[in-house]
Amino acid sequence: MTENDLRQRLLAVDPDISREAERRAWQAVRRVCHPGPARRRRVRRRAAVPALACVVLLTGGVLAAAGRPRGSLTRWLRAAIGEAAPPRARPTLGGLPGGGRLLVNAAGGPWIVGAAGRRTYLGAYTAAAWSPHALYLIAWRGTDLAALAPRGAVQWTVAADGPVSVARWSPDGYRIAYLAGHALWVIAGDGTGDHRLRAVVAPVAPAWQPRTGLRHRIAFVDARGAVELADADTGARLWRIRVSGWPRQLIWSPGGTRLVVVSRNRLSLYDADGRLLAAGPVARGEHVTGAAFAHVGLRLAVAFTREGQGSLGVLAATRAGLSHPPQVVFSIRQPLSSVSWSPGDRWLLTASPPADEWIFAPATPPAKLLAVGRISAQFRARPTGPDRFPGLGGWQVGAGRPGGG
């Protein structure tokens, strides 16, 4: 490689894919340098320490559980910040620290939470999932599958062949895969071309491979617990791999080059051709309860639970494998479940169902945690409605405002 080749290759690297970094940076510079005559003051970094939040120093990476009072994060935070700080728990979800819009699948139906905290109830559906650019949602209840606008207006509906349990929109928006009964079906984004891809699959959410051009490729778990990648239009099998442990979650990296298969005690990393790159059991007694790739990059957030203690970590899924141990974002004495990245990948959101809490944490430690309680009550469609803990359905960009982290 000549020096000129190196120069050309270095200059070809452009980390600013969406120009959002430039927008954010300019806004920050303008705010500081030209705050405006009415608000001319020294601009400080916002101290993101709401009433419930607290700085959790993680010089050791993990908070030692010993010595901390038992109980919820809320109580621990109160104890940690002492009487000097207002001991008010945050009873309602205010704005989302990472901006964007959060889809919440509650017992009475899905909700969308806006960046400022406004909640929109979408109707009595079992659950919903975002379209790739958050312009629509695909929702389901019983045997009905419905495409919705973000305010709940129905765009189209189809009657499925069996009870729908999950649906996923393809990254290009042209296909939707859904499980009806035991079968995997695929339908076009406009509600046409419904066809069965496989008669029997496992009840695990299928995962569309991103960045496949005009092809639509979907990974799913077959009836025997193997992972298969298939062409969703022709039905052709591209590869099938046997994995150790029963897969619970399939996650493609944003670039479509890595597939993570999550089972209860194992994380396995494959390349796009189904070749195993890395696999390993998590620590003894530790269970993986949720995982998610950042919107950009190869960072994989993983929620672990061990003996009632939850930890949220970030791994790098590189060509060399999965970095281990993970960079621990925080660890608390309560189990954690699912995890979502904010638009812009600066914040992580995880849930603690036993404590009825959500916990927001910056993706890079030291983490300033923000916990919100009474989550079930805040997403109850009716006062007497069911009280199942709401699931995280995805954290997407705000309407008409891409990015936002």
Place this chain on the structure above:
Amino acid sequence: MHGTDRSPSLGRIPFDGPTREEEVTDRAHSDAALVRAAREGSEAALESLFRRHWRAAHRAAYLVCLDAAAAEDVAQEAFLAAVRSLDRFDRRRPFGPWLHRIVVNRAIDWTRRRTARREVCGGALPDVPDDPGPLPEETEDLLLALSELAPDHRAVIVMRYVHDLSPGEIARALDVPRGTVNSRLRRGLDKLSEQLEREPSR
């Protein structure tokens, strides 16, 4: 296209990028003129300076940090630091290299801090780049190869081949002897070549 009686105030560049006409207008103003106008409080001049130098600053930060989020922070803070120091800036000198010096030094600091934190944490994320998404695989290979280099070595390579600075200018910017720059360049290039030959694109 632009008469000499045109107002010296610069047209505001729309967010989606300058039109060709605006770009020509913008280029017609030197960095020195923009710095002078920015010092006098012109937001348009400041924005022009920002738009002109942001991408290069961001790229340099990214190539040293190999972390998209950190690169954004580093480039943004470096630009703010530069703007805050405009009063002390010698306008006879070019703005770009001055800004890049701040960017690269801050990027090195960030990388060292992260390394220190990782050691404290007992091992965590390796220095690997974020997935560039649509970037070609040879670029991905380049980023992986860069991640094998020490941050100081990455920095001199970025300053030499991205900013086109001479070893003497790099030495002044990083406050190290020129011989150190030359040896870091040599070692960095050797290791890059070795890594790139070892790791062909799939």
